[in-house]
Amino acid sequence: MATFIVLLGPPGVGKGTQAKILSEQSGLVHISSGDLFRENIKNQTELGKLAQTYMTKGELVPNDVTIAMIRERLHHPDCKKGAILDGFPRTPAQADALENMLHEFDGHVDVVPFITAAEDILVERLSARWTCRANGHIFNEKFNPEKEAGKCDFDGSELYQRDDDKAETVKRRIDVYLDQTSPLISYYRDHDKLVEIDGMQSIEQVTRDLLNALKN
Ligand code: AMP
Numbered sequence: 001m002a003t004f005i006v007l008l009g010p011p012g013v014g015k016g017t018q019a020k021i022l023s024e025q026s027g028l029v030h031i032s033s034g035d036l037f038r039e040n041i042k043n044q045t046e047l048g049k050l051a052q053t054y055m056t057k058g059e060l061v062p063n064d065v066t067i068a069m070i071r072e073r074l075h076h077p078d079c080k081k082g083a084i085l086d087g088f089p090r091t092p093a094q095a096d097a098l099e100n101m102l103h104e105f106d107g108h109v110d111v112v113p114f115i116t117a118a119e120d121i122l123v124e125r126l127s128a129r130w131t132c133r134a135n136g137h138i139f140n141e142k143f144n145p146e147k148e149a150g151k152c153d154f155d156g157s158e159l160y161q162r163d164d165d166k167a168e169t170v171k172r173r174i175d176v177y178l179d180q181t182s183p184l185i186s187y188y189r190d191h192d193k194l195v196e197i198d199g200m201q202s203i204e205q206v207t208r209d210l211l212n213a214l215k216n
């Protein structure tokens with residue numbers, strides 16, 4: 001049976017950073033809904049054009065569009081063993097859709113690490129965040145700087161600041177999270193899947209806690 005790990009937590013808490021590390025260590029593919037949308041924006045697809053209108057405002061892309069995109073992605077052969085889902089589901093309707101999809105794929109959500117941090121830390125982290133153009137690797141001016149200014153440590157590509165990491169949009173993204181995504185905390189707690197992880201610790205310590213949560 002395929003194993004799916006859903007990473008839950010507010011924007012800026014470190015889901016993307018940790019998903020990349022966990023993917024390397026577990027061999028499960030990392031699927032980031034935000035990266036998939038950004039890829040579509042880069043390629044100027046119809047999906048990308050639509051998604052961009054929501055993303056620049058810090059709003060969620062509509063459920064039907066997002067669910068269809070993830071469904072398509074999960075059909076790729078690299079998801080046969082499962083995947084680490086980063087940024088999906090983000091609403092109860094998406095969580096229900098995921099359950100239904102996984103029935104089809106003979107998969108199940110194994111564990112849902114819920115990474116937490118105080119709101120002021122999230123704002124500070126997001127406004128100092130730099131992202132790699134080629135593969136979405138994440139750096140932070142203050143907490144996790146790149147070795148050579150402006151260049152990704154992993155693939156040498158250019159680092160840029162995401163439009164939606166601007167202060168006003170960050171605030172909206174956090175409100176949207178509290179309003180639309182935080183109901184998933186009780187959803188997965190009720191399903192006995194939730195494991196809380198303190199995201200204010202070092203990157204290495206958060207990884208250790210995550211690996212422990214996955215082992216148990
Ligand atoms: P992220 O890279 O996860 O911070 O996502 C960036 C933006 O993409 C979000 O602010 C949303 O506009 C959009 N997005 C990503 N994942 C989803 C999702 N599961 N549902 C709706 N919109 C999403």
